[in-house]
Amino acid sequence: MIENDAEEYIPENAPPLNEEQAIANLTSPDTGLRYYAAWWLGKFRVNSKAAVNGLIAALEDEADRTELGGYPLRRNAARALGKLGDRQAVPSLIKCLESSDFYVREAAAQSLEMLRDPVAASSLISLLSGGVQAAVQVPGRPHLIEPYEAVLEALGAIGTKEAIPLIEPFVEHPVPRVQCAAARAMYQLTQDPSYGDRLVLVLDSDDLKLRRVALSDLGAIGYIAAADAIANAKVENSFKLIALKGLLEHQLSSSDALSIKEDTIRVMNLMDALL
DSSP states (O other): OOSOOSSOOOOTTOOOOOHHHHHHHTTOSOHHHHHHHHHHHHHTTOOOHHHHHHHHHHTTOOSSOOTTSOOHHHHHHHHHHHHHTOGGGHHHHHHHTTOSOHHHHHHHHHHHHHHTOGGGHHHHHHTTTTHHHHOOBOTTSSSBSSOHHHHHHHHHHHTOGGGHHHHGGGGGOSSHHHHHHHHHHHHHHHOOHHHHHHHHHHTTOSOHHHHHHHHHHHHHHTOGGGHHHHHHSSSOHHHHHHHHHHHHHHHHHHSOTTOOOHHHHHHHHHHHHHO
């Protein structure tokens, strides 16, 4: 098991599963089977009471632990619970924000973003309490002290306007990805186009991964003014299409069901040209 678990790690030759077996495997003595079962339940959106309860219980796991003290099963269980969309998991995910494992805290914040329960706001805000000055990298580790990207995005998605004074300084954070997350949240909370425009400027970055991040953020906030910039970005078409799909969904959700806005047609045409 790798310690830097920002990306999901799935064992090779993993056994085929069904819902019943996956839920049973969450309590298997084999930690590898438990880890894979948590991933599988999230991957296939198995939103049953037994699955949710089993994953919540896995957030307390002590058996699956890395040499550096990480909790791989807890990470996968936290990710899966966000995908299942059951707010029953919110209290347990909030508790995970206090975990000693950075990646558990990150996964919990990401899932709280998906669940969008305002109850989580105060706990997420507490992770920003040190301000930008405290948002530094942990010595010898590949991450900052807190999962700021995930926390900022969650606060923006939940609509936590009281967090604006804490979020705004992160727009100037020295890490570009954190800047993007802050701009994304600030746009969601204020609808100020200057924050959307900041993300558009990132599409000219020399860093391909950062351009992909900006595309994702623009799609998530539905910043329609970025449509042409997204379509022309120097990024794979698949990433452009996902971002444009985000714009389209925002347009459709805000439009009269009996009418199609000009912007909606424009986004559809841009998507068609990329196919």
